[in-house]
Amino acid sequence: MAAYSGESCVSELWRSLAGIALVLVGAAGLIGSLLDIPLLLTIRPGWGSMKANTALGFLLSGAALWQVQRPASAGLAMKLGRACASAAALIGLFTLIEYAAGLNSGIDNLLFADSVRTARTPSPGRIPPNTAAAMLFGNAALLMLASATDRSNRLTAAGTLAILTLLLGLYGAAGYVGGV
Numbered sequence: 001m002a003a004y005s006g007e008s009c010v011s012e013l014w015r016s017l018a019g020i021a022l023v024l025v026g027a028a029g030l031i032g033s034l035l036d037i038p039l040l041l042t043i044r045p046g047w048g049s050m051k052a053n054t055a056l057g058f059l060l061s062g063a064a065l066w067q068v069q070r071p072a073s074a075g076l077a078m079k080l081g082r083a084c085a086s087a088a089a090l091i092g093l094f095t096l097i098e099y100a101a102g103l104n105s106g107i108d109n110l111l112f113a114d115s116v117r118t119a120r121t122p123s124p125g126r127i128p129p130n131t132a133a134a135m136l137f138g139n140a141a142l143l144m145l146a147s148a149t150d151r152s153n154r155l156t157a158a159g160t161l162a163i164l165t166l167l168l169g170l171y172g173a174a175g176y177v178g179g180v
Contacts (some may be wrong), residue, residue: 015069022062028062029055033111053091053169054127057135060088064139068146082146092136095127134168137161 033052067081094107108126108138127135142159144154158159 004044012069015045015065019062019064019066019069022058022065024062026055026062027056029058030050030111038166048128051108051127053108054131056111057088057091057127060084060091060141061135061142064088064142064145064146068142078146085142085146089139089143091127091134092132092134092139094134096129096136097127099132128172130168130172134165134172138165141143141165 011068028040029050030052031037032050033055038045038049061084064081065083067077067084094105098105098107138161141158144158144161147154
């Protein structure tokens with residue numbers, strides 16, 4: 001039993017660190033958008049920039065992961081985590097609907113308009129489709145696990161969504177490395 005508790009502690013620590021990292025990256029992106037600091041919005045000058053909706057999604061996703069990952073999470077913390085995950089998933093879903101329907105509802109520039117220096121897409125401010133899908137899938141997986149009293153019955157579906165999220169993230173990273 002002690003070995004299991006140690007493993008559980010380590011995985012809880014990694015999930016906490018992942019949640020904190022997402023919150024920090026999201027906060028940096030929002031600050032970069034607010035103050036128009038390109039250094040906080042892109043990995044390298046000339047590459048695509050982080051959109052404000054992506055930054056908000058990262059911040060919400062990190063807060064959700066941080067709140068719901070602890071086994072003892074309950075009450076207000078769990079509700080807050082679910083609300084954050086739901087909001088982040090909706091950002092991804094609405095963006096994918098915009099792409100699929102060819103719409104421009106204006107949600108892309110609701111928080112901040114892309115500056116001329118960082119806009120490098122046909123739809124300034126819009127999250128790329130792979131990022132939107134990853135945000136939707138990752139937060140849907142988190143919601144599945146956070147909503148289940150018996151997590152084992154949703155583990156396969158949540159795991160599949162988590163793997164899709166990872167693959168979409170790797171696809172995006174490969175695009176950056178390849179200069180696409």
